[in-house]
Amino acid sequence: MKVSREQVRENRANIVAAALTLFKERGFDAVTLADVMGKAGLTHGGFYGHFRSKDDLVAQTCAHATDPGERAKPVFDAYRTSYLSERHREDVGAGCIYAALGGEVVRQTPQARHALTEGLKTFIDALALTAPGEDEAARRIAALNGFSAMVGGIMLARLVDDPALSDELLGANRTALGETRTTG
Amino acid sequence: MKVSREQVRENRANIVAAALTLFKERGFDAVTLADVMGKAGLTHGGFYGHFRSKDDLVAQTCAHATDPGERAKPVFDAYRTSYLSERHREDVGAGCIYAALGGEVVRQTPQARHALTEGLKTFIDALALTAPGEDEAARRIAALNGFSAMVGGIMLARLVDDPALSDELLGANRTALGETRTTG
DNA sequence: TGTACATCAGTGAACGCGCGTTCACTGATGTAC
DNA sequence: TGTACATCAGTGAACGCGCGTTCACTGATGTAC
Numbered sequence: 001m002k003v004s005r006e007q008v009r010e011n012r013a014n015i016v017a018a019a020l021t022l023f024k025e026r027g028f029d030a031v032t033l034a035d036v037m038g039k040a041g042l043t044h045g046g047f048y049g050h051f052r053s054k055d056d057l058v059a060q061t062c063a064h065a066t067d068p069g070e071r072a073k074p075v076f077d078a079y080r081t082s083y084l085s086e087r088h089r090e091d092v093g094a095g096c097i098y099a100a101l102g103g104e105v106v107r108q109t110p111q112a113r114h115a116l117t118e119g120l121k122t123f124i125d126a127l128a129l130t131a132p133g134e135d136e137a138a139r140r141i142a143a144l145n146g147f148s149a150m151v152g153g154i155m156l157a158r159l160v161d162d163p164a165l166s167d168e169l170l171g172a173n174r175t176a177l178g179e180t181r182t183t184g
Numbered sequence: 185m186k187v188s189r190e191q192v193r194e195n196r197a198n199i200v201a202a203a204l205t206l207f208k209e210r211g212f213d214a215v216t217l218a219d220v221m222g223k224a225g226l227t228h229g230g231f232y233g234h235f236r237s238k239d240d241l242v243a244q245t246c247a248h249a250t251d252p253g254e255r256a257k258p259v260f261d262a263y264r265t266s267y268l269s270e271r272h273r274e275d276v277g278a279g280c281i282y283a284a285l286g287g288e289v290v291r292q293t294p295q296a297r298h299a300l301t302e303g304l305k306t307f308i309d310a311l312a313l314t315a316p317g318e319d320e321a322a323r324r325i326a327a328l329n330g331f332s333a334m335v336g337g338i339m340l341a342r343l344v345d346d347p348a349l350s351d352e353l354l355g356a357n358r359t360a361l362g363e364t365r366t367t368g
Numbered sequence: 369t370g371t372a373c374a375t376c377a378g379t380g381a382a383c384g385c386g387c388g389t390t391c392a393c394t395g396a397t398g399t400a401c
Numbered sequence: 402t403g404t405a406c407a408t409c410a411g412t413g414a415a416c417g418c419g420c421g422t423t424c425a426c427t428g429a430t431g432t433a434c
Contacts, residue, residue, distance in 0.1 A: 001395045003410050011410085027288060029213035033388065045390085046411040054388065092290075102339045103287040104211060106276075113345045120344060144356035145337070149329055152336025155286045160304060161297045172328035185428045187377050195377085217421065229423085230378045238421065 012050050014040040019061045021093040024100035028058055028108065059111035065097045066119020074123070076130040076146065083150045084170045089157050099154045123147070149173045196234050198224040203245045205277040208284035212242055212292065243295035249281045250303020258307070260314040260330065267334045268354045273341050283338045307331070333357045 003011070018039035022031045033054060034044040051057045082088065088095050098116070105116055124143050131146060133139035153173035157166045187195070202223035206215045217238060218228040235241045266272065272279050282300070289300055308327050315330060317323035337357035341350045 001411065002397050002408070004397065008410065026291060027211075027213065029211065030291070032386080034386095042410095043412050044388090045413060048389070049410055098340065098343075100287060102336075102343050103284060106342050107210060107214070110345065113343060117344045117346050117349065120340065121346070121349060141356045141359055144353055145333055145359075148337035148340060148353065148357050149333040150336065151340060152286075152334065153329070153332035155339075156282065156304065156332060156335060158290050159282075159286050159297060160301045161294065162301050162305070165301065165305060169328055169332065172325045173332050175325055175329075185378060186375070186430050188430065192377065216419085218419095226377095227379055228421090229380060232422070233377055 011040065011042060011046075015042070015047070015050060015057070016061055016064050019057055020065050020097075023058070023061060024095065024097060025093040028101070028104055033057075055109050055112075059109050059115065062097070062105065062108075062112040062115040062119075066115055066122075068119070068122050071123070073126050074130070076127060076132065076143070079127065080146060080150060081174060084153060084157075084174045086167075086170070089154055089166070089170065092158065096151070096154070099151045099158075102151060102155075195224065195226060195230075199226070199231070199234055199241070200245055200248050203241055204249050204281070207242070207245060208279065208281060209277040212285070212288055217241075239293050239296075243293050243299065246281070246289065246292075246296040246299040246303075250299055250306075252303070252306050255307075257310050258314070260311060260316065260327070263311065264330060264334060265358060268337060268341075268358045270351075270354070273338055273350070273354065276342065280335070280338070283335045283342075286335060286339075 015036060019031070019036045022035055022039060033047050036057070037044045037047055047057075051060065083096065092100050098120070102116075105112055124140075124147065127147060128136070128140045128143035131139040131142040133142045150173060153169050157169040160166045160169065199220060203215070203220045206219055206223060217231050220241070221228045221231055231241075235244065267280065276284050282304070286300075289296055308324075308331065311331060312320070312324045312327035315323040315326040317326045334357060337353050341353040344350045344353065
């Protein structure tokens with residue numbers, strides 16, 4: 001059956017949202033188009049009315065995930081604290097796309113990589129405004145290094161099957177640099 | 185045809201070595217058993233003489249990759265410099281398994297996760313011996329934070345399609361903490 | 369040391385399943401009058 | 402405002418390919434004598 005124009009827009013948004021969560025939870029390859037469409041409340045055949053291919057969906061999903069309009073401006077200390085929380089560690093599907101899919105996006109289409117690249121640029125610029133450091137150059141380094149440690153830290157914290165080591169990874173990355181300098 | 189016992193051992197080692205490189209280059213899902221066996225110079229049917237399943241191969245490969253017998257003791261500064269090099273960024277197949285596959289191993293078998301967990305413990309312990317810091321606790325935090333930043337930093341440097349940003353990510357993580365403190 | 373034969377690592381064809389993709393169809397939408 | 406009909410978003414069956422896995426077979430190895 002045909003569907004209203006607004007419903008079409010909503011369905012498309014639901015597909016992208018479902019895809020984003022599933023991709024982060026299971027990785028691009030393990031997620032089926034039928035999974036995505038089912039989670040969006042549709043049947044798999046309708047997929048090609050919205051996207052050219054699965055690769056196209058991946059690219060569009062990456063673009064959506066890094067849309068700056070979707071994100072609040074981060075404040076370095078607060079951002080890092082909530083990033084390196086147990087909550088974020090546990091909820092991959094709702095969490096940071098770089099931590100969940102960073103290692104896989106390299107092998108996706110140029111469009112997908114480009115979307116995440118542009119998203120990262122914008123994000124690092126914003127993070128550098130509130131990062132610790134005497135001058136702009138130092139703050140930029142702190143933002144780049146800080147976000148690298150967040151991404152690597154939470155990825156390792158998720159990977160590890162030892163809860164103590166996992167907590168230690170979160171804690172060490174919350175403590176290092178910023179907090180140490182503030183108190184030391 | 186049957187094959188000598190030594191040849192069998194050698195073939196098995198070749199399969200694991202081929203798998204490790206291919207997994208790091210393309211991810212677990214995208215690598216075919218036929219790919220692995222072909223790279224090891226064998227045909228795909230012989231696979232099940234060595235492993236119970238693809239999952240088993242994944243677990244064995246993770247165990248092999250983190251075998252401490254295979255790795256030299258890292259010295260913090262030197263290790264970080266070579267880790268965050270262009271060479272390491274370019275050669276994923278020969279590089280660090282945590283950076284290449286860390287995000288995917290979470291979804292693999294418990295055995296695979298466990299192998300990488302034990303490997304990480306041993307490695308962090310070793311890295312903490314030469315990490316910067318006044319006391320043991322500080323050095324351990326520096327090791328955890330330093331390695332997190334290396335893993336996240338090189339992952340982002342590989343993902344990004346902008347060479348300038350990629351170099352900046354490597355440089356920022358080489359400079360931060362250690363080098364800054366040494367010169368400042 | 370030499371011979372006969374059982375073993376078994378590797379081969380390559382085959383199987384079955386699941387996935388991305390296609391397509392004829394349906395029936396609600398939205399337009400033309 | 403109401404009616405008739407063309408459009409087209411979504412449905413679900415079908416297709417074909419590639420993958421993990423199985424299996425009957427081969428022929429070199431290594432053991433028993």
